[in-house]
Amino acid sequence: MNETKCPFHGSTTTPNLGTQNKDWWPNQLNLDILRQHGDRSNPISEINYKEEVKKLDLGAVKEDIKIMLKDSKDWWPADYNHYGPFFIRMTWHAAGTYRTGDGRGGAATGAQRFAPLNSWPDNGNLDKARRLLWPIKEKYGNKLSWADLLVLVGNVAIEDMGGPNHGTVMGREDIWQTEKDIYWGAEDTWLGDKRYGDTRQSLENPLAAVQMGLIYVNPEGPNGIPDPALSAEDVRETFKRMAMNDEETVALTAGGHTFGKAHGAGDEALVEAEPEGSPIEMMGLGWKNKYASGIGVDTITSGIEGPWTTNPIKWDMGYLELLFKYEWECKKSPAGAWQWHPIDCAEEDMVPQVDGSDSKVLPMMTTADMSLKFDPKYKLICERFLDNPREFEETFARAWFKLLHRDMGPRSNYVSGDYKDVEYIWQDPTPTGKLLTSNEEDIIRKTISDSGLSIQEMVNTALSSAVTFRGSDNRGGANGSRIRLEPQKSWDVNKPKELEKVLNVYVKIAKKHNTSIADLIIIGGAVGIEMASGQYVKVTTGRGDASQKNTDIESFNLLKPKACGLRNYSEKEFSVSPEEIFLDKAQLLGLTPSEMTVLTGGLRAMGISYSGEGVWTDGKLNNSWFKILLSMDVEWSSTGYNSYAAKSRETGEVVRTASRTDLVFGSNSELRAIAEVYAQNDNNDKFVFDFIKAWNKIMNADRFDLN
Numbered sequence: 001m002n003e004t005k006c007p008f009h010g011s012t013t014t015p016n017l018g019t020q021n022k023d024w025w026p027n028q029l030n031l032d033i034l035r036q037h038g039d040r041s042n043p044i045s046e047i048n049y050k051e052e053v054k055k056l057d058l059g060a061v062k063e064d065i066k067i068m069l070k071d072s073k074d075w076w077p078a079d080y081n082h083y084g085p086f087f088i089r090m091t092w093h094a095a096g097t098y099r100t101g102d103g104r105g106g107a108a109t110g111a112q113r114f115a116p117l118n119s120w121p122d123n124g125n126l127d128k129a130r131r132l133l134w135p136i137k138e139k140y141g142n143k144l145s146w147a148d149l150l151v152l153v154g155n156v157a158i159e160d161m162g163g164p165n166h167g168t169v170m171g172r173e174d175i176w177q178t179e180k181d182i183y184w185g186a187e188d189t190w191l192g193d194k195r196y197g198d199t200r201q202s203l204e205n206p207l208a209a210v211q212m213g214l215i216y217v218n219p220e221g222p223n224g225i226p227d228p229a230l231s232a233e234d235v236r237e238t239f240k241r242m243a244m245n246d247e248e249t250v251a252l253t254a255g256g257h258t259f260g261k262a263h264g265a266g267d268e269a270l271v272e273a274e275p276e277g278s279p280i281e282m283m284g285l286g287w288k289n290k291y292a293s294g295i296g297v298d299t300i301t302s303g304i305e306g307p308w309t310t311n312p313i314k315w316d317m318g319y320l321e322l323l324f325k326y327e328w329e330c331k332k333s334p335a336g337a338w339q340w341h342p343i344d345c346a347e348e349d350m351v352p353q354v355d356g357s358d359s360k361v362l363p364m365m366t367t368a369d370m371s372l373k374f375d376p377k378y379k380l381i382c383e384r385f386l387d388n389p390r391e392f393e394e395t396f397a398r399a400w401f402k403l404l405h406r407d408m409g410p411r412s413n414y415v416s417g418d419y420k421d422v423e424y425i426w427q428d429p430t431p432t433g434k435l436l437t438s439n440e441e442d443i444i445r446k447t448i449s450d451s452g453l454s455i456q457e458m459v460n461t462a463l464s465s466a467v468t469f470r471g472s473d474n475r476g477g478a479n480g481s482r483i484r485l486e487p488q489k490s491w492d493v494n495k496p497k498e499l500e501k502v503l504n505v506y507v508k509i510a511k512k513h514n515t516s517i518a519d520l521i522i523i524g525g526a527v528g529i530e531m532a533s534g535q536y537v538k539v540t541t542g543r544g545d546a547s548q549k550n551t552d553i554e555s556f557n558l559l560k561p562k563a564c565g566l567r568n569y570s571e572k573e574f575s576v577s578p579e580e581i582f583l584d585k586a587q588l589l590g591l592t593p594s595e596m597t598v599l600t601g602g603l604r605a606m607g608i609s610y611s612g613e614g615v616w617t618d619g620k621l622n623n624s625w626f627k628i629l630l631s632m633d634v635e636w637s638s639t640g641y642n643s644y645a646a647k648s649r650e651t652g653e654v655v656r657t658a659s660r661t662d663l664v665f666g667s668n669s670e671l672r673a674i675a676e677v678y679a680q681n682d683n684n685d686k687f688v689f690d691f692i693k694a695w696n697k698i699m700n701a702d703r704f705d706l707n
Contacts, residue, residue, distance in 0.1 A: 029579055029668050033181040033587045034596065041176045047142050049173045050415050056143040056170065058418060064136055065156040076128045077296040079354040082313040083132065084157035085260025090129040091154020092256060093122065095404045096215045100243050100558050101206025102588070103473030104182045106407030109175040110147035116178075119274035119286060121190050121213040124301040125263075127275050127285050147172035151404050161259060163315035164397040166422070169405050171415025181587050187212040193223065200233045208241035210234050216242070219262075219304060221367035226330045226338040231367045232375035243406050243426065243555075248399035250372055250381045255396035257308040257369060258319045261354065264305035264335035265298045266291030297355050303337035306364035307351045320386050322349060322363055323373055330367075340365040402426055409474020413704040425552050430480035431544035433516040441541065444513055444520065448527045451505050455528040455619060456607045460567070461502045462525025462699065463608065464494045465518075467566060468559045469701040470588035476559045477702025480546035481518035487557045493569045493610065518543035522699050529695065532606045533621035533688050540700060561585070565661035566603055569610035573641045579664040590701065595694040597665055597674040601625045602691035604662065613643065614662035616655075623687040626679035628656070629666050636663065 021028060039045040069087070072078035079085065094112045097105035111117055118127060130150075137149055148170045155168045183206070187194050190213040195204040200222065203210070210217050217234040221227050239249040266289075272278065275286030282288065292298040309318035326342035333339050341362045342349065350360040372378040385392035402424065408414065410428050423429050436444070448458070465483040468476030482488050484503050490496055506520040519541045526537035563570040565582025574581065586596040604614045605625040617624045634646035634655060644663055646656045665675045678687045700706060 029577075029583060029664065029671075031583070031593050031668075031670055033583065034591060034593050036177065036180050037175050043176065044142060049142070049145055050171055052143045053145070053148065053170045054416050056140065056416070058170070058416070061136065061140060061144060061152070062156050062159075064139070065153055066160050068132065068136060069157060069160055073132065075295070076132065077355070079261060080313045080352070081356060082161070083129075084161045084313055086129055087153045087157045088256060088259055090126045091151055091157075091404065093126060093215050094150045095407075096242065097209075098243065098403075098407045098473070099206055099208035099241050100555070101208065101241060102584075103407065103470045103475060104179075104206070105208075106473065107151050107404060108147060108172045108407045108473075109179070110145060110150060110172065111175060111179050112150060113146060114175075114178045115276045116184060116213075119276040120215075121274075122215045122302075124271075124274075124287050125299070127287070131285070145172055145174045147174050155404070157259075158315070158400070161313050161315055163255070163258070164393040166397045166401040167417060167419035169408060169414045169417040169419050171413070171417075172408070181584075183207070185209075185212045191218070200230070201237050203237060203241070208238055210238060217368050219302060219366035219368045220338040224338065226340075226367045228367055228370035228374035232371035232378060235368055235371050235378075236375075243402065244399065246377055247381055247395060248402070250378055250385065251392065251395040251399045252403065253369065253372060254319045254323075254382070254385065254392070255315075255400065258315055259309075260312050261307035262304035262339075262364070262366070263299040263301035264303040264333040264337055265300055266334055268300060268303050268335045268337075271300050297353060300335055303333060303335035304339045304364065304366055305333040305335065305337075306339065306341075306361055308363060308365065308369070310349050310351050310363065312351065317386065317389055317392070320382055320392075323365060323369065324382065324386065325349075328365060328370060338367060340367070340370055398424070407473040409704070410702075413474055425550060426555065428475060428480065428546070428552075429550040430546045433519060433542045433544040434514070436515060436519065436541040440513065440515070441523065441539065444509065444515065444523055445527055447509055447513070448505075448520070448524050449531070451509070453502060453505060453524065453528075455532050457498060457502050458524040458528030459532075459603070459606055460495070460608055461499060462521050462528070463566065463603070464499070465521050466698045466701065467561075467564065467585075467589070469698070470559070471590045471701070472588055474702070474704070478522055478699060479518055479543045479702045480551075481516065481521055481543070482546050482551055482556065483521070484517060485546065485548050485551050487553050487560070491560055492571065493561055493564055493567065495610070515541075516543050516545045518545055525695075525699065528606070529621060529692065532619060533692075535621075535688055535692065537692050538696065540696075540703065540706060542705070543703075564610070566599060567608060567610045568604075568612075568614050568659050568661060570642055570659075578642050578660045579668075582661045582664075589698060591694070591697075593670065594674050594690070595697065597671055598678060598687060598690045599694050599698075600661070600665060601629075601675070601678060601687070602695075611659060613657045613659045621688060621691065623678050623680075623684045626665075626675050626687075629662070630672070630675060630679050 069083045070081065072081055095107040099105050117123060133149060133153060137144060137146060152168045155165050158165050185195050185207055191211045193211045195207055196202055209215060216238045218224060221231045222234055235249060270289060270291040272288040273286055275284055278286040289300050291300055309322060311318060328340040329343050330338055330340050341364055345362055349363060351363055353359045353361060372382055406426060410430065466478040470476055483494060488494060489499060506517050510517050510520055523539050526539045529537045563578055563581045570578055602621055605617045606621055607615050607619045609615045616628055633649055635649055636644050636646050639645045642659050644658045645654045647653060648655050665671045677683060
C-alpha cells in the first residue's frame with residue numbers, strides 16, 4: 001500500500017524536500033542574501049542592544065571572566081589550570097576570519113556560533129570554549145551579546161596573564177542564522193585548496209585563508225609540507241589580505257603563541273564528527289575524542305602537540321627567545337603532524353605537563369612559526385623585538401586591537417568599552433562636521449541649483465561618494481568626502497574629469513558658506529533629485545572632510561569597484577555575471593530587493609549610466625523607465641558581453657540598449673514582480689517616495705552617529 005509521507009520524515013540527515021528551483025535552474029539569481037538577518041529570525045528584535053550594552057557593568061563581567069578562567073572543569077580540564085590560552089585562540093579565530101577583499105568575516109556578529117565556522121577544522125574544540133562561557137552569557141543576558149563576549153574574553157585572558165592590551169570596544173550585535181553572503185571557497189572537502197592561480201600569491205579573491213576550513217595558514221606548512229620558506233609566502237599573503245603588515249604579523253604570531261599549547265596527543269582518526277555533523281545526543285558539541293580519556297593530556301585538536309614557551313600562561317619574551325636560541329628539527333607529532341623541536345634543549349627550557357604533574361615536555365614550533373626565522377624580513381623584525389621588549393608589547397597590543405576591531409569601522413560606530421583614547425589610520429579618521437541650520441541649508445541649496453551643474457553631475461557625484469560603503473566592515477561612504485582624495489578621485493568609475501568639475505564648484509561654495517564638501521556633495525545629490533522629481537529631498541548634515549594624510553591609499557583601493565550595477569559600470573568581463581556582482585554589492589549596501597530595484601529604475605530614469613546603456617527616458621524621476629523596460633513593443637538580443645539591443649517589433653530598428661543589470665529586472669521573476677509594482681499607473685508617487693527613501697539610506701549608511 002502506498003502511503004503519503006511528510007517530506008521531512010524518513011531521514012534525520014537529508015530530508016526529502018523534492019526537486020527544488022535551484023536543481024532545475026542552477027544559474028537563477030538567488031535574492032536570499034538580501035533578505036537574511038531580518039526580524040523573523042531574531043528572537044530579541046524588540047531590544048536595542050546598543051542601548052542595553054551601555055547599562056552593562058563591564059568591570060563586573062571582567063571579574064566573572066577572571067574567575068571562570070581559573071575554574072577548571074572535569075568535563076574539559078584547563079591546560080595549566082588556566083583557560084586563558086584557550087579563550088585567546090577562540091577570540092583570535094572569531095576575529096581572524098576578517099578579510100579586506102570584501103570586508104566580510106570578523107567578530108562583529110558572533111558568527112562563530114553557526115555553521116560553517118562552528119565546524120571548521122581550524123575551530124576544533126572551540127565549541128567547548130563557548131559552553132564554558134554560557135553561564136556568563138546567561139547571567140548578563142541582553143546587556144551582553146555573544147559577539148561582544150567572544151571578543152572580551154580573549155582580552156581579559158591576556159590581561160589576566162600579564163599581557164599588554166588596548167581594551168575592548170562593546171556594541172557588536174548578534175546574528176541568529178548562518179551568514180549566507182560569505183563565500184568561503186568552492187572546495188567541497190575540508191582543507192581543499194582549489195583557490196590558486198599560478199603562484200601562492202594568486203589566491204582567489206576575496207578569499208584570504210590558504211585552505212577550506214582554515215582561519216589563516218596550514219601550521220604544518222603549505223598543504224602539510226614542512227617548508228618554512230614556502231610557509232612564509234602563505235603567511236605574508238594571508239595576513240596581508242587580513243589587513244596586517246609584516247610587523248603586525250610577527251607581533252601577532254609571537255604574542256599569540258606566547259600563550260598555550262597545541263593538541264595532538266593521539267591518532268586523529270579517533271576524533272569523531274564536527275558539531276554540525278554530530279548526532280543529536282551530543283547536544284551541539286562535536287569532535288568527540290576516543291583516544292584514552294579524550295580530554296586534558298589526551299586532547300586532539302590540530303594534531304600538533306606541545307607548548308610554544310616554557311611558561312604558557314604568562315606574557316614574556318619566551319616565544320622569540322626560544323625560537324632564536326635553538327636550532328630546530330622537524331618531527332612528527334603523536335597524531336602524525338609535522339612540527340619542530342629544539343635540538344639539545346636545556347632542562348630550564350622544558351615545559352611542565354598540562355595536568356600539573358612532575359613530568360616535563362619539549363617546547364615545539366609549527367612550520368608557520370619557523371617561517372619567522374627563515375624569512376629575512378620577518379627575521380629582522382623578530383630580532384628588533386628581541387632587543388626591544390617594550391616595542392614588541394606595544395606593537396602586539398596595537399595589532400591585537402586592530403585584529404579584534406577592524407570590522408567595526410570608524411570610531412563613530414563604537415558604543416562603549418574600556419578601550420584607549422587613541423585614533424588609528426585604519427579607523428578611517430574623519431572630523432565631525434557642522435550641522436547646518438535650515439536657513440543655511442536653503443541658501444546652499446539655492447546656490448548649488450544656480451551653479452549650472454546638471455542633474456546627472458550632481459546625482460552621480462553624490463552616488464559615487466556614498467556607494468563605496470560596505471556594511472561588512474563599515475568602511476567607505478560619503479562622510480569624509482574621500483571621493484575628492486586619492487585614490488578615489490582617480491578611479492575611472494568616478495569619471496575623474498566630471499568629478500573635478502563638480503568638486504571645483506563645491507570647493508568655492510564650501511569656502512563661502514563655511515561648510516564641508518562632504519555635506520555639499522549630499523545636498524547636491526538632493527538638489528538634483530528635486531530638479532528631476534519636483535519632490536523635496538530631506539538631507540541630514542554634519543559630515544566632515546577627511547584629509548589625505550588620514551587616508552590610507554592602499555587600503556581604500558580595496559574599495560574600488562570592478563563593477564557597479566547602480567552606475568552600469570564594468571571594467572572587464574568576469575567569470576560571474578554582472579547581476580551577481582550587483583547583488584553582492586546590494587547586500588554590502590544593506591539593500592532589500594525592493595530598494596535595489598527602485599534605486600536602479602530611478603537612477604536610469606535620471607540618466608545615470610557610466611556605459612550610456614539603459615538610458616531611454618527624458619531624465620525625469622518617474623516610473624517611465626520601468627514602463628519601458630516591461631513593454632512588449634520590442635525584442636531584445638545580445639550584442640556582446642553585457643550589452644543588449646532592443647529592436648522595435650514594428651520597424652525592426654534598434655530603439656534602445658541595455659546591460660544585464662538593466663534587463664535582470666525584467667527577466668528575473670522575483671525582481672520583475674517588484675518592477676511591475678513600480679510600473680503601475682497608480683504607483684508613480686510610491687515609486688518617487690520609495691526612491692528618495694532608499695537614496696537617503698545609502699547617503700546616510702556611514703552616519704553611525706545617527707543610529
